[in-house]
Amino acid sequence: MSSSTPNKVPSSPPASPFKLALCQTPVTLDKEENIAVARDYLMRAAAAGASLAVLPECFNCPYDTACFREYAEELPAVGFKPTEDHSSPSLKMLRQTAQETKMFIVGGSVPEIANDGNIYNSSLSVSPDGTVVAKHRKAHLFDIDVPGGIRFKESDVLSPGGSATAFFAPEIDCTVGVGICYDVRFPELAMLQARELGAKVLVFPGAFNMTTGPAHWELLLRGRALDNQVFVAACSPSRSEGGDGYTAWGHSMVVDPWGTVLASADEKPALVVTTIDLGRLDTVRKSIPTSQQRREDIYRLQSVP
Ligand SMILES: NC(=O)CC(=O)C(=O)O
Numbered sequence: 600m601s602s603s604t605p606n607k608v609p610s611s612p613p614a615s616p617f618k619l620a621l622c623q624t625p626v627t628l629d630k631e632e633n634i635a636v637a638r639d640y641l642m643r644a645a646a647a648g649a650s651l652a653v654l655p656e657c658f659n660c661p662y663d664t665a666c667f668r669e670y671a672e673e674l675p676a677v678g679f680k681p682t683e684d685h686s687s688p689s690l691k692m693l694r695q696t697a698q699e700t701k702m703f704i705v706g707g708s709v710p711e712i713a714n715d716g717n718i719y720n721s722s723l724s725v726s727p728d729g730t731v732v733a734k735h736r737k738a739h740l741f742d743i744d745v746p747g748g749i750r751f752k753e754s755d756v757l758s759p760g761g762s763a764t765a766f767f768a769p770e771i772d773c774t775v776g777v778g779i780c781y782d783v784r785f786p787e788l789a790m791l792q793a794r795e796l797g798a799k800v801l802v803f804p805g806a807f808n809m810t811t812g813p814a815h816w817e818l819l820l821r822g823r824a825l826d827n828q829v830f831v832a833a834c835s836p837s838r839s840e841g842g843d844g845y846t847a848w849g850h851s852m853v854v855d856p857w858g859t860v861l862a863s864a865d866e867k868p869a870l871v872v873t874t875i876d877l878g879r880l881d882t883v884r885k886s887i888p889t890s891q892q893r894r895e896d897i898y899r900l901q902s903v904p
Contacts, residue, residue: 812848
């Protein structure tokens with residue numbers, strides 16, 4: 600797996616605390632309306648003092664494989680400059696809002712159509728000057744079949760991304776990792792973001808559902824926070840029926856490196872704002888120094904012939 604490299608190694612001592620906002624927006628069939636609502640929540644996040652704001656998975660589109668191709672947009676690569684024109688209405692909104700508010704925005708995710716016709720579930724992150732600083736394509740596709748629960752097959756329509764993603768945000772002196780929803784179930788990805796890319800906050804736009812949400816959402820977020828001793832912030836759409844009846848769990852949540860839930864929403868539309876103090880990360884890592892106690896010599900997985 601290749602990894603995108605953050606644009607700077609974070610300096611020490613840790614930066615001042617900053618505010619992070621999760622925008623748990625309602626998502627409907629109306630793409631234009633979804634984008635306008637997302638902007639409205641982002642403006643409210645800025646008014647609440649946020650420096651980093653996050654949108655949900657598929658913020659412009661119902662979470663429904665039947666919708667992905669119709670709603671898909673072409674998206675640019677990392678490094679795309681604010682001066683360059685682009686056709687994507689979602690990117691236009693993200694850039695304009697980031698520039699106006701001076702926030703870093705992790706733009707949830709939107710269906711992306713690539714030059715070769717493949718569709719991806721992709722997240723763009725934009726810096727306060729409007730530059731695209733990260734692009735993550737959902738690496739693990741949500742193909743599941745839970746008897747009596749839910750069946751979903753993203754791979755019917757989507758192709759998987761092939762890298763781990765993180766970007767450095769100088770204004771808050773923090774490297775931010777980005778994964779999308781099902782990616783959170785794979786500890787190796789989070790470990791790569793934290794250990795090799797230096798992420799201190801892992802952000803997951805995600806839309807769990809009424810079967811896996813109550814069972815696994817909080818458990819996974821707290822697990823990834825604890826096993827990497829990082830902050831984890833996950834942003835869901837609010838609970839509304841998708842085109843084929845997919846019902847999002849909601850419960851957007853921020854967890855600290857000790858595994859404590861700092862802030863969370865219920866299932867309704869919500870703006871969750873909380874303070875991130877990266878000093879907490881150093882305290883936890885000093886108290887329980889698991890990163891220095893790893894036994895790499897005994898972790899080798901051996902394949903069975
Ligand atoms: N929707 C997803 O990608 C993941 C999910 O709902 C789950 O893992 O459960």
